Amino acid sequence: MISLIGIAVFILLAPVIGGLIAGVDRRISARMQGRVGPPVLQPFYDVGKLFEKEITVANETQRFYAFSYFVFMIFTGALFFSGGNILLVIFALTLAQIFLVLGAYSAYSPYSHVGAERELIQIMAYEPMVILTAVGFYVVTKSFDVATIALFDQPLVLFLPGIFAGFIYILTIKLRKSPFDISTSHHAHQEIVKGVTTEFSGPTLGIIEVTHWYETVFLLGFVYLFFAFSPIIGIIAVILVYLLELVIDNASARVKWQFVMKSSWAIAAIVSVVNLAALYYLRMV
Amino acid sequence: MSYLSRSPWILHYDATSCNGCDIEVLACLTPMYDVERFGIINTGNPKHADIFLLTGSVNEQNREVVRNLYDQMPNPKVVVAIGICATSGGVFRECYNVAGGIDKIIPVDVYVPGCAARPESIIDGIVMALGILERKRTEMISGDKGVQPELQQGGKAQ
Numbered sequence: 001m002i003s004l005i006g007i008a009v010f011i012l013l014a015p016v017i018g019g020l021i022a023g024v025d026r027r028i029s030a031r032m033q034g035r036v037g038p039p040v041l042q043p044f045y046d047v048g049k050l051f052e053k054e055i056t057v058a059n060e061t062q063r064f065y066a067f068s069y070f071v072f073m074i075f076t077g078a079l080f081f082s083g084g085n086i087l088l089v090i091f092a093l094t095l096a097q098i099f100l101v102l103g104a105y106s107a108y109s110p111y112s113h114v115g116a117e118r119e120l121i122q123i124m125a126y127e128p129m130v131i132l133t134a135v136g137f138y139v140v141t142k143s144f145d146v147a148t149i150a151l152f153d154q155p156l157v158l159f160l161p162g163i164f165a166g167f168i169y170i171l172t173i174k175l176r177k178s179p180f181d182i183s184t185s186h187h188a189h190q191e192i193v194k195g196v197t198t199e200f201s202g203p204t205l206g207i208i209e210v211t212h213w214y215e216t217v218f219l220l221g222f223v224y225l226f227f228a229f230s231p232i233i234g235i236i237a238v239i240l241v242y243l244l245e246l247v248i249d250n251a252s253a254r255v256k257w258q259f260v261m262k263s264s265w266a267i268a269a270i271v272s273v274v275n276l277a278a279l280y281y282l283r284m285v
Numbered sequence: 286m287s288y289l290s291r292s293p294w295i296l297h298y299d300a301t302s303c304n305g306c307d308i309e310v311l312a313c314l315t316p317m318y319d320v321e322r323f324g325i326i327n328t329g330n331p332k333h334a335d336i337f338l339l340t341g342s343v344n345e346q347n348r349e350v351v352r353n354l355y356d357q358m359p360n361p362k363v364v365v366a367i368g369i370c371a372t373s374g375g376v377f378r379e380c381y382n383v384a385g386g387i388d389k390i391i392p393v394d395v396y397v398p399g400c401a402a403r404p405e406s407i408i409d410g411i412v413m414a415l416g417i418l419e420r421k422r423t424e425m426i427s428g429d430k431g432v433q434p435e436l437q438q439g440g441k442a443q
Contacts, residue, residue: 026321034316038324045324048288049335052422054360056332194330201332202359 006082018213050206058107065103072096077218083147107199115195118183125264126170132272136163162275177249290415296334302341305401306368331357342370343384361421
């Protein structure tokens with residue numbers, strides 16, 4: 001089941017694609033704000049710059065945690081793109097995210113700690129919906145394997161419209177977009193400095209940036225699964241979903257963590273129950 | 286040219302400024318001037334910053350803050366003093382409660398005069414700082430000790 005080609009392609013191409021997405025993202029965001037914006041290759045310059053900086057760490061374990069975050073995010077994506085078990089993918093994703101939280105907690109900075117707490121809240125907020133998405137895939141395709149789900153010959157989004165909408169909702173949290181960028185943000189200022197990444201600097205921050213590129217590609221792969229019956233429609237759908245996220249990001253202000261938590265769980269509960277109940281009631285599965 | 290000068294992230298601190306120069310610094314980030322064209326981002330976090338922009342004449346209250354922010358920035362780093370208060374103390378030079386310029390506290394690389402400094406001259410100052418940033422990086426690689434002692438001094442001060 002495990003395809004080595006998928007793993008190799010993901011490890012080599014994901015940072016390139018993820019970095020380009022980040023560059024196009026910043027460019028389009030700038031245009032939406034009436035600015036010219038940075039070059040498309042700007043994220044690569046940023047990471048190159050971070051690796052040119054002095055290595056200053058709060059403690060040695062902080063670097064270990066950042067590196068673990070990087071390794072487990074690659075593991076998550078590699079498992080996904082090689083067609084592995086989607087539940088294992090979700091658990092590996094959570095583990096990777098927990099390493100980032102531990103890294104933020106390892107430094108004695110109140111901003112870093114508040115960021116870490118908010119990151120934990122974000123994980124709690126999106127986790128139910130991600131697992132219910134996997135359940136939705138299973139109910140329709142009778143398999144938890146990404147390879148089988150991707151080869152399902154009918155459009156999954158037609159079976160799971162509610163779950164798709166719920167997944168888009170939590171995707172805003174995962175991509176660190178407004179209004180849900182409570183733990184850290186791509187935008188300049190924030191009330192908690194840089195939240196979870198406050199204490200990371202230089203090459204360590206560079207690793208976290210690259211990890212985020214891997215994560216973006218993996219998440220968009222997740223969106224693609226809903227449209228996997230036709231690669232062209234799938235890619236168009238992924239692009240449209242990302243553009244929608246950009247519009248939401250630029251058109252909304254950051255909300256309080258309570259709202260993130262309550263709304264994510266409420267939406268996860270409502271859309272998944274309604275969607276799955278409808279599937280059984282209409283005898284579509 | 287290294288990546289450093291293509292992606293300078295700035296930290297902006299108001300050390301007793303009347304806020305005039307601060308508004309001009311922030312004006313550089315607006316659609317009118319849009320310094321993000323050059324990859325410049327206002328980070329608000331000393332640990333992520335490469336260029337330290339300071340306005341104001343520095344009083345007794347924020348003397349330590351300025352020192353602390355400077356020490357927290359990883360090398361290579363440059364300091365740009367913006368406005369006449371930051372460069373020399375301006376009309377407040379003789380006041381008992383001000384240090385009279387950023388260079389009384391930390392080493393300054395670029396002075397941008399003006400009251401308030403124009404966004405054009407601030408951008409000009411930052412571009413000049415990029416050249417110094419490049420030079421400091423070459424010195425850092427070749428093991429020049431010109432940067433290190435400052436850091437140790439800061440450590441003692443803390």
